[in-house]
Amino acid sequence: MPTTPRIADERHRYILEMLQEHGSCKVAELARTLAVSEMTIHRDLAHLARQNLLRKVHGGAVLRNYIELTFQDRAVQNHEAKVAVAQRAQSLVRPGTSLYLSPGSTTHEFALALIQDDLQIYTNSLPTATALARSAPQGLRVTLLGGELVVFVEALVGPATEAALADLRLTHAFIAVTGVSLEGGLTLYTEEEARVIRAVIRAARKTVLLTDASKFGQLVGPQVGHLEDVHVIVSDHIPDAYRQRCEQHDVEILLTADLDVMPTSAPGAAAADRRN
Structure with a gap:
């Protein structure tokens, strides 16, 4: 069954809260905590990355509110x-x-x-x-x-x-x-x-x-x-x-x-x- 926008919004908010608290998060841990598939979490992260709210990395995501200095x-x-x-x-x-x-x-x-x-x-x-x-x-x-x-x-x-x-x-x-x-x-x-x-x-x-x-x-x-x-x-x-x-x-x-x-x-x- 397709995920409703309301529930997706709740997941997105939770993911951003976890990132603010820990700096990074793992796909497997998010899927387990939120009781959804890892594919769903990948889609959530891709959606947030398109809004420039996070940066996807292998296996998860990190905060995007920093500048990578040389x-x-x-x-x-x-x-x-x-x-x-x-x-x-x-x-x-x-x-x-x-x-x-x-x-x-x-x-x-x-x-x-x-x-x-x-x-x-x-x-x-x-x-x-x-x-x-x-x-x-x-x-x-x-x-x-x-x-x-x-x-x-x-x-x-x-x-x-x-x-x-x-x-x-x-x-x-x-x-x-x-x-x-x-x-x-x-x-x-x-x-x-x-x-x-x-x-x-x-x-x-x-x-x-x-x-x-x-x-x-x-x-x-x-x-x-x-x-x-x-x-x-x-x-x-x-x-x-x-x-x-x-x-x-x-x-x-x-x-x-x-x-x-x-x-x-x-x-x-x-x-x-x-x-x-």
């Missing part, structure tokens, strides 16, 4: 804070370890600040790989992961990237995101980027989020994971509510103003052992 545009935003975060994170790097650096302007600054040699670095970021090629200390080994180019991010993504990560065992993964929310978790512009970072989190013994304070409270694109999926947050400032969430889940905090780690537990203790 790497160059993001690099000049809050630049001083990003440099400070990158320098603060250097204390986590040890010789003889394997690191992943995600695409992003803050992780790019982290790469520029590296002074350690005897490291194996993996990245799917073209600017980061180029920067390391030009300024890397002698003894630093850099592997650029293959994949399909996302032009505005200047990064490689897709099945080839994810497959390469599945074979790695990383000591640390240093990641940057577009938004950090207590309800919506960590977000990125596209589902393709999000899948890569999910693979990175699975491959890394310890995941470090590098973020300036402007990202807190933001929902920008599909969810990568939750705040508690990382082991360390390095930032110039962290709101009290986020600090409390970190304390509840043994997530360590490094602030640019501090000389030492501000742990919620002993460094490298419970947090490091949550995922091996």
